[in-house]
Amino acid sequence: MILLLRDDVQPGEAVYIALCTQLDRLPGIRWRLHEETGTEKVLREIYLIGSTAGLETADMSMLPGVERVIKVSQEYRILGRHKGSERSSRFEYNGLEFSQDNLHVFAGLCAVDNEDNVAATMAALKACGQITTRMGAYKPRTSPYAFQGHGAACLPYVFCLADEYGIAVIAMEVTHERHIDEIEQARRQVQARCGVMLQIGTRNTQNFELLKAVGRQKRHPVLLKRGFGITLDETLNAAEYLASEGNTRIVLCLRGVKSNMGEPHRNLVDFAHVPTVKRLTRMPVCIDPSHSVGIRAAAPDGLTEIHHATAQGVIAGANMVLVDFHPRPAEALVDSAQALPLDQLGLFLEDVAIARRAYEARCALAQRAAAQEVTLLGLAQ
Numbered sequence: 001m002i003l004l005l006r007d008d009v010q011p012g013e014a015v016y017i018a019l020c021t022q023l024d025r026l027p028g029i030r031w032r033l034h035e036e037t038g039t040e041k042v043l044r045e046i047y048l049i050g051s052t053a054g055l056e057t058a059d060m061s062m063l064p065g066v067e068r069v070i071k072v073s074q075e076y077r078i079l080g081r082h083k084g085s086e087r088s089s090r091f092e093y094n095g096l097e098f099s100q101d102n103l104h105v106f107a108g109l110c111a112v113d114n115e116d117n118v119a120a121t122m123a124a125l126k127a128c129g130q131i132t133t134r135m136g137a138y139k140p141r142t143s144p145y146a147f148q149g150h151g152a153a154c155l156p157y158v159f160c161l162a163d164e165y166g167i168a169v170i171a172m173e174v175t176h177e178r179h180i181d182e183i184e185q186a187r188r189q190v191q192a193r194c195g196v197m198l199q200i201g202t203r204n205t206q207n208f209e210l211l212k213a214v215g216r217q218k219r220h221p222v223l224l225k226r227g228f229g230i231t232l233d234e235t236l237n238a239a240e241y242l243a244s245e246g247n248t249r250i251v252l253c254l255r256g257v258k259s260n261m262g263e264p265h266r267n268l269v270d271f272a273h274v275p276t277v278k279r280l281t282r283m284p285v286c287i288d289p290s291h292s293v294g295i296r297a298a299a300p301d302g303l304t305e306i307h308h309a310t311a312q313g314v315i316a317g318a319n320m321v322l323v324d325f326h327p328r329p330a331e332a333l334v335d336s337a338q339a340l341p342l343d344q345l346g347l348f349l350e351d352v353a354i355a356r357r358a359y360e361a362r363c364a365l366a367q368r369a370a371a372q373e374v375t376l377l378g379l380a381q
C-alpha cells in the first residue's frame with residue numbers, strides 16, 4: 001500500500017509527525033518515506049510494508065496529511081504501475097530529463113583504453129550535438145587474463161575531457177560498491193560538472209548486495225541491465241531492490257539474453273520487451289544493440305545488424321540507446337567485434353532519428369484510434 005501525501009505536508013511538521021505516530025502503531029507494518037523531486041514540486045509517498053492486507057483504504061485515507069491511498073496489487077511495489085495511480089515516469093539528472101517519453105543516445109567507448117581515444121570520441125560526440133556517452137572503466141571480463149579496464153586511474157582524465165567537450169552524463173559500469181566512492185573522489189578531484197549514470201552489468205543484475213549499495217546512494221541515477229539468463233520478472237525485481245533502498249531514478253536496459261538460438265548474434269535480441277517494461281513499470285527503457293548483436297556484420301541493404309536492432313528498439317519506444325563506438329574498432333581492447341567506427345556516428349544518429357520519428361507517428365496513430373474509440377488493428381487489449 002502507498003500513501004500519497006498532500007503537497008503541503010513536509011517531514012518535521014506537526015501533520016507529518018502525527019501521521020508517523022499513527023503509522024508506528026499499526027501492527028506488523030513497517031513504513032518508509034520516499035521523496036521524488038520533480039521540476040515543480042517534491043512528491044512524497046509512504047510505502048507500507050508487511051501485513052497490509054488487513055488495512056482498509058478508507059481508514060488509511062483518513063490519516064493526517066494523506067491525499068490518496070494506492071493499493072499495490074502487483075509485484076513491483078515501487079516501480080510498478082498501479083491502478084488508480086498516474087505517478088511520474090520521469091526524473092531529472094544533471095539538466096537532462098529521463099522518461100518513458102523521450103530518447104537519449106549514449107554512444108561511446110565500451111572500455112576506456114587511452115586518453116586520445118576518449119578525447120576523439122568526445123570530440124565526435126560534440127560535433128554531432130551529443131551530451132551523453134558511455135565510458136567503461138571497470139570491465140567485468142570472462143577471462144582473468146583479459147584487459148580489466150583502467151579502473152580509477154582513468155577517471156580524472158575521463159571527467160576532465162567530458163567537461164571540456166560539454167558531456168552532461170556518462171554511463172559507467174560499477175562492479176563493486178567501492179567504485180561508487182572512487183567515482184565520487186575523482187569527480188571531486190577534478191571538480192567535474194558531468195554526471196555519472198551508474199551502470200549495473202548483466203553479470204550483476206542479481207548481485208543483491210551491490211544493488212542495495214547502489215540503491216542507497218541517491219546522488220546518481222542507475223542503469224540496470226537485464227540479467228542475461230533470467231526472466232524479465234526477475235530483472236524487474238532486481239530493479240525493485242534499488243528502489244526499495246531509496247533510489248528510484250532507474251533506467252532498465254535490455255541487452256539480449258544468452259541463448260545459442262541467437263547465433264550468429266552474441267545474444268538473442270529481446271527488444272520486443274521495450275513496451276512490456278513500459279507497461280509493467282514506470283521506468284524509462286534503454287536498449288543496448290551492441291551487446292545484444294555483438295557483431296558489426298552488414299546486411300545486404302548496407303545497414304549493420306546493430307543499426308537494424310537499434311531501429312527495432314527505437315521504433316518500439318525505447319528511451320535510451322547504449323551503443324559502442326571506437327575511433328578504430330579493430331584496436332579496441334574490449335568487444336572490438338561490435339564497436340561501430342566513430343566516423344559513422346553521425347549516420348547512426350540520423351538512422352536513430354528516422355526510427356524515432358516513425359515511433360512518434362505510430363503513437364499519433366494510436367491516439368487517433370483511441371480518440372475514435374477504435375481498437376488499433378484489433379490488437380490492444
Ligand code: PEP
Nearest residue numbers: 136201202203225255291
Ligand atoms: C557493457 O555495457 O559494457 C557491458 C559489459 O554490458 P553487459 O553487462 O550487458 O554485458
Ligand code: MN
Nearest residue numbers: 110291334335
Ligand atoms: Mn562490452
